[in-house]
Amino acid sequence: MAASRQLKVFRTAIGFHDAYVAAPSMKAALRAWGAERNLFATGAAEQVSEGAIVAEARARPGEVIRKRRGSLDENLAALAPAEPVSPKAKSKPAKTRNPPRPGRNALDDAEAALAAAERERDDELDEIAKAETALRKRRQAAETRHDTAIRAKARQRDAAAKRFDAAMSRWRDAV
Numbered sequence: 001m002a003a004s005r006q007l008k009v010f011r012t013a014i015g016f017h018d019a020y021v022a023a024p025s026m027k028a029a030l031r032a033w034g035a036e037r038n039l040f041a042t043g044a045a046e047q048v049s050e051g052a053i054v055a056e057a058r059a060r061p062g063e064v065i066r067k068r069r070g071s072l073d074e075n076l077a078a079l080a081p082a083e084p085v086s087p088k089a090k091s092k093p094a095k096t097r098n099p100p101r102p103g104r105n106a107l108d109d110a111e112a113a114l115a116a117a118e119r120e121r122d123d124e125l126d127e128i129a130k131a132e133t134a135l136r137k138r139r140q141a142a143e144t145r146h147d148t149a150i151r152a153k154a155r156q157r158d159a160a161a162k163r164f165d166a167a168m169s170r171w172r173d174a175v
Contacts, residue, residue, distance in 0.1 A: 009057045012045035017066040020048070022057040032064055 007022040010029035023029040026040050026047075039045035048054060057065055 007058055007061050009048050009054045010045055011048045012039050013069070014066065016069055018069055020053050020057045020065045020067065021063065022061040028062075032062055 006024055008024070008029075009020060009022050010026065011018050011020050012033060012035075013019075014033075019033055021029050021032045023032055026038075026045075029045070030039060033039070033045075035045075053065065053067060057063075
């Protein structure tokens with residue numbers, strides 16, 4: 001019983017029917033009806049508290065209960081009467097032209113320009129990467145060549161230093 005006291009009964013019109021639902025909140029009622037907008041804010045739904053339908057709705061919480069508004073004859077009478085059409089007056093209704101479909105040219109041009117810019121970037125970055133690889137190889141070759149030449153020159157210097165030291169030694173002995 002405690003749960004039924006928390007439930008409120010809400011009503012909205014659906015076609016020729018009223019849809020009732022017992023729910024704890026307006027949001028829950030909208031969810032039960034499958035409404036995509038707030039029917040309460042527009043006045044299309046309301047909370048009800050009187051009538052036999054309230055007890056029936058509270059007995060089946062969360063379930064949408066549909067009740068016809070008026071009789072079939074009343075509902076049909078509420079429809080606008082069709083105007084009789086005379087055979088002479090039959091004419092084709094004026095065709096309304098739909099506006100032309102928007103062209104994709106600007107979008108296609110923008111997409112092509114974007115693709116071209118991306119290709120240009122990729123090509124330039126590939127070229128730079130190849131140049132970097134070539135420079136790395138050139139640097140390694142230069143380092144190897146210079147290291148070899150420097151070691152050879154260092155050996156020549158060491159040999160010249162030994163000869164000089166030997167010559168100095170001989171000269172000191174002679175002096």
